[in-house]
Amino acid sequence: xxxxxxxxxxxxxxxxxxxxxxxxxxxxxxxxxxxxxxxxxxxxxxxxxxxxxxxxxxxxxxxxxxxxxxxxxxxxxxxxxxxxxxxxxxxxxxxxxxxxxxxxxxxxxxxxxxxxxxxxxxxxxxxxxxxxxxxxxxxxxxxxxxxxxxxxxxxxxxxxxxxxxxxxxxxxxxxxxxxxxxxxxxxxxxxxxxxxxxxxxxxxxxxxxxxxxxxxxxxxxxxxxxxxxxxxxxxxxxxxxxxxxxxxxxxxxxxxxxxxxxxxxxxxxxxxxxxxxxxxxxxxxxxxxxxxxxxxxxxxxxxxxxxxxxxxxxxxxxxxxxxxxxxxxxxxxxxxxxxxxxxxxxxxxxxxxxxxxxxxxxxxxxxxxxxxxxxxxxxxxxxxxxxxxxxxxxxxxxxxxxxxxxxxxxxxxxxxxxxxxxxxxxxxxxxxxxxxxxxxxxxxxxxxxxxxxxxxxxxxxxxxxxxxxxxxxxxxxxxxxxxxxxxxxxxxxxxxxxxxxxxxxxxxxxxxxxxxxxxxxxxxxxxxxxxxxxxxxxx
Amino acid sequence: xxxxxxxxxxxxxxxxxxxxxxxxxxxxxxxxxxxxxxxxxxxxxxxxxxxxxxxxxxxxxxxxxxxxxxxxxxxxxxxxxxxxxxxxxxxxxxxxxxxxxxxxxxxxxxxxxxxxxxxxxxxxxxxxxxxxxxxxxxxxxxxxxxxxxxxxxxxxxxxxxxxxxxxxxxxxxxxxxxxxxxxxxxxxxxxxxxxxxxxxxxxxxxxxxxxxxxxxxxxxxxxxxxxxxxxxxxxxxxxxxxxxxxxxxxxxxxxxxxxxxxxxxxxxxxxxxxxxxxxxxxxxxxxxxxxxxxxxxxxxxxxxxxx
Numbered sequence: 001x002x003x004x005x006x007x008x009x010x011x012x013x014x015x016x017x018x019x020x021x022x023x024x025x026x027x028x029x030x031x032x033x034x035x036x037x038x039x040x041x042x043x044x045x046x047x048x049x050x051x052x053x054x055x056x057x058x059x060x061x062x063x064x065x066x067x068x069x070x071x072x073x074x075x076x077x078x079x080x081x082x083x084x085x086x087x088x089x090x091x092x093x094x095x096x097x098x099x100x101x102x103x104x105x106x107x108x109x110x111x112x113x114x115x116x117x118x119x120x121x122x123x124x125x126x127x128x129x130x131x132x133x134x135x136x137x138x139x140x141x142x143x144x145x146x147x148x149x150x151x152x153x154x155x156x157x158x159x160x161x162x163x164x165x166x167x168x169x170x171x172x173x174x175x176x177x178x179x180x181x182x183x184x185x186x187x188x189x190x191x192x193x194x195x196x197x198x199x200x201x202x203x204x205x206x207x208x209x210x211x212x213x214x215x216x217x218x219x220x221x222x223x224x225x226x227x228x229x230x231x232x233x234x235x236x237x238x239x240x241x242x243x244x245x246x247x248x249x250x251x252x253x254x255x256x257x258x259x260x261x262x263x264x265x266x267x268x269x270x271x272x273x274x275x276x277x278x279x280x281x282x283x284x285x286x287x288x289x290x291x292x293x294x295x296x297x298x299x300x301x302x303x304x305x306x307x308x309x310x311x312x313x314x315x316x317x318x319x320x321x322x323x324x325x326x327x328x329x330x331x332x333x334x335x336x337x338x339x340x341x342x343x344x345x346x347x348x349x350x351x352x353x354x355x356x357x358x359x360x361x362x363x364x365x366x367x368x369x370x371x372x373x374x375x376x377x378x379x380x381x382x383x384x385x386x387x388x389x390x391x392x393x394x395x396x397x398x399x400x401x402x403x404x405x406x407x408x409x410x411x412x413x414x415x416x417x418x419x420x421x422x423x424x425x426x427x428x429x430x431x432x433x434x435x436x437x438x439x440x441x442x443x444x445x446x447x448x449x450x451x452x453x454x455x456x457x458x459x460x461x462x463x464x465x466x467x468x469x470x471x472x473x474x475x476x477x478x479x480x481x482x483x484x485x486x487x488x489x490x491x492x493x494x495x496x497x498x499x500x501x502x503x504x505x506x507x508x509x510x511x512x513x514x515x516x517x518x519x520x521x522x523x524x525x526x527x528x529x530x531x532x533x534x535x536x537x538x539x
Numbered sequence: 540x541x542x543x544x545x546x547x548x549x550x551x552x553x554x555x556x557x558x559x560x561x562x563x564x565x566x567x568x569x570x571x572x573x574x575x576x577x578x579x580x581x582x583x584x585x586x587x588x589x590x591x592x593x594x595x596x597x598x599x600x601x602x603x604x605x606x607x608x609x610x611x612x613x614x615x616x617x618x619x620x621x622x623x624x625x626x627x628x629x630x631x632x633x634x635x636x637x638x639x640x641x642x643x644x645x646x647x648x649x650x651x652x653x654x655x656x657x658x659x660x661x662x663x664x665x666x667x668x669x670x671x672x673x674x675x676x677x678x679x680x681x682x683x684x685x686x687x688x689x690x691x692x693x694x695x696x697x698x699x700x701x702x703x704x705x706x707x708x709x710x711x712x713x714x715x716x717x718x719x720x721x722x723x724x725x726x727x728x729x730x731x732x733x734x735x736x737x738x739x740x741x742x743x744x745x746x747x748x749x750x751x752x753x754x755x756x757x758x759x760x761x762x763x764x765x766x767x768x769x770x771x772x773x774x775x776x777x778x779x780x781x782x783x784x785x786x787x788x789x790x791x792x793x794x795x796x797x798x799x800x801x802x803x804x805x806x807x808x809x810x811x812x813x814x815x816x817x818x819x820x821x822x823x824x825x826x827x828x829x830x831x832x833x834x835x836x837x838x839x840x841x842x843x844x845x846x
Contacts, residue, residue, distance in 0.1 A: 044622075124589060127589055128586070129576075144585060217621070218623075246794055247792070247794065250791070253694065253703070254701070257695045259694075419806070421808060
């Protein structure tokens with residue numbers, strides 16, 4: 001009897017196990033002409049003016065189209081929803097929206113869709129991380145004062161003048177303002193965003209080539225092609241499934257196994273195998289990202305004439321060519337100016353602007369550092385966050401390079417900070433005593449974006465608190481200049497001020513990388529290192 | 540029995556408060572979470588101040604803790620920085636991790652105890668030696684090596700399984716991750732069972748049972764195993780808590796969105812509410828598992844009585 005019972009139990013267990021095994025699978029692979037792609041959990045709610053990192057930006061790029069759109073290949077700002085943007089004085093703009101555009105819920109896109117969205121983004125009460133993008137518009141100080149409560153709900157510089165026209169008045173002249181309008185924060189929003197806000201966040205509705213079908217926060221989002229999309233860049237596939245990965249290594253392994261179609265961040269450790277693993281299905285293209293070492297100018301030791309020479313000397317002591325080749329396997333390129341190759345020479349990129357100051361020259365570096373009175377404080381500590389990227393490797397390599405040049409093993413050491421949050425916190429509290437890692441990912445492909453937010457007095461990302469009257473003056477003049485080529489020339493002049501003071505040491509231009517399975521064709525990354533999903537062909 | 544349980548439950552209260560307070564302090568020591576929230580670019584001062592107010596970070600630490608604990612008792616664990624309530628995160632993460640833990644514990648019980656019995660009864664034989672060597676290997680190899688190796692072999696080379704687990708995380712998909720998670724504990728369970736069994740084999744009651752002429756199977760299962768399992772049950776009981784909280788590495792390798800994933804994310808983003816919330820629940824799981832283990836002793840060994 002006992003034996004029979006045991007046999008039954010075993011048979012039952014076997015059945016359960018088989019059933020369990022049958023349950024598995026089915027979820028990862030995507031049928032039809034739908035592709036799956038790696039994703040990271042967006043840090044903030046998916047509102048256009050609240051998304052300041054690339055993972056949320058990825059989604060916004062699929063479900064929204066703004067007045068302008070940056071060409072995925074050239075990065076040039078081209079009219080999308082804008083029919084015309086007129087100005088006579090670079091300060092008052094009249095914007096006409098094209099007719100025939102709709103949100104995927106059927107609501108037409110009007111001038112109100114833009115003005116309401118921008119007012120929402122600027123208002124202090126809504127806690128939008130990208131609010132400062134609206135800071136050029138008149139009346140911003142009323143809706144978003146630095147301290148205290150807001151005294152106005154809407155920006156006085158925005159006025160709807162017709163169903164499809166509105167005017168923008170800026171607080172100062174800014175000739176390239178229309179070209180900034182391709183940034184996600186300037187996207188139009190449907191009424192549902194304001195009336196049913198939490199429902200909208202659960203399933204965002206936009207006016208782009210894709211519509212969100214379902215969204216499980218922290219896990220995955222399925223997007224389907226929106227057949228009613230009126231724009232010229234209709235999706236060439238049926239949809240995209242974004243799957244959240246904690247570790248890009250897992251995503252990479254999944255692509256190798258065919259369980260995932262596209263991974264858009266090849267982990268540094270896999271770079272040496274990627275060509276044998278994926279063959280031609282690996283792309284590595286320049287992105288608008290520049291890595292620099294910033295300095296704490298609020299520390300008097302770093303804000304002297306001698307320290308200027310030391311900074312230039314340090315720049316010349318870094319063997320950029322060797323580090324990008326050995327550590328980054330040429331996924332980064334030694335920087336020779338303070339912008340990015342994706343701007344193109346028309347857009348203000350000027351290779352070699354840094355000149356000798358960015359070339360590896362041990363003898364000259366030693367001389368400059370000695371003339372400048374040596375490293376302030378005796379030892380150089382490069383601060384970085386150790387929790388993401390491969391920062392430790394390159395910081396150690398930079399230090400090695402400097403130590404070799406100076407013939408002193410203790411001249412430079414890395415100073416890791418545990419988490420990114422703490423790193424940012426220490427920077428915000430002016431606790432830096434030496435150079436620190438600074439990465440700049442452009443918001444829009446303009447030379448202005450590589451200079452003004454980083455080096456203008458009191459600018460939003462001027463973490464080192466560098467200040468130079470000549471630089472500020474040149475930037476002001478450049479913004480007021482209505483001729484584009486003339487404006488770029490002035491920005492480049494301002495850039496030479498940055499160079500002569502070595503306000504930040506440019507290290508390398510970063511590339512975007514991606515790998516994909518043989519189901520996909522025409523995969524490319526745009527200058528923001530985001531895959532151009534609507535161009536991808538499946539099958 | 541009832542009084543014992545009541546006493547144990549009362550003891551849990553200070554442990555619970557102490558543990559949550561410690562975690563709360565540790566997360567706060569890491570610094571200002573708002574700085575990380577704003578990304579590479581610092582938020583403007585007005586927005587930062589408003590965010591601080593919204594998350595209650597502008598209050599003194601003791602106020603933050605008392606408010607938080609007050610909310611916890613009404614079932615409100617706060618919300619993560621992306622606006623999602625922590626209870627919602629828990630509702631999605633805990634079922635996944637519980638499934639993973641169940642798979643791992645089943646592996647420990649079924650394979651671990653079976654191997655322990657086999658080796659314990661055949662001490663010194665080739666089976667015993669080879670299993671012992673094997674457990675030694677498993678214990679000495681870190682989990683992430685086992686995990687990545689199995690993922691590469693089974694997932695990519697032989698394509699038997701998918702290298703990662705889908706968001707649904709069904710039991711079938713969790714078999715390999717569960718095995719990886721259980722591997723080290725499994726080896727310990729094998730060794731514990733083996734030693735305990737080998738010791739008890741020489742005891743008087745076993746000799747009596749053999750002399751009475753009981754069937755061998757009955758001696759092993761009813762008498763020998765039941766008495767030898769007490770240390771093993773203790774181990775597995777405490778392991779439940781360790782597996783649930785300590786699955787960070789395994790969950791990362793197989794991309795499982797469970798408790799480990801949420802904790803990792805919470806720590807990286809310095810999200811006090813997420814970290815404290817999850818750890819609080821884990822502390823409770825630990826405490827309850829320990830109580831159950833203690834009660835199970837009485838079932839296994841009638842000589843143990845609680846008053």
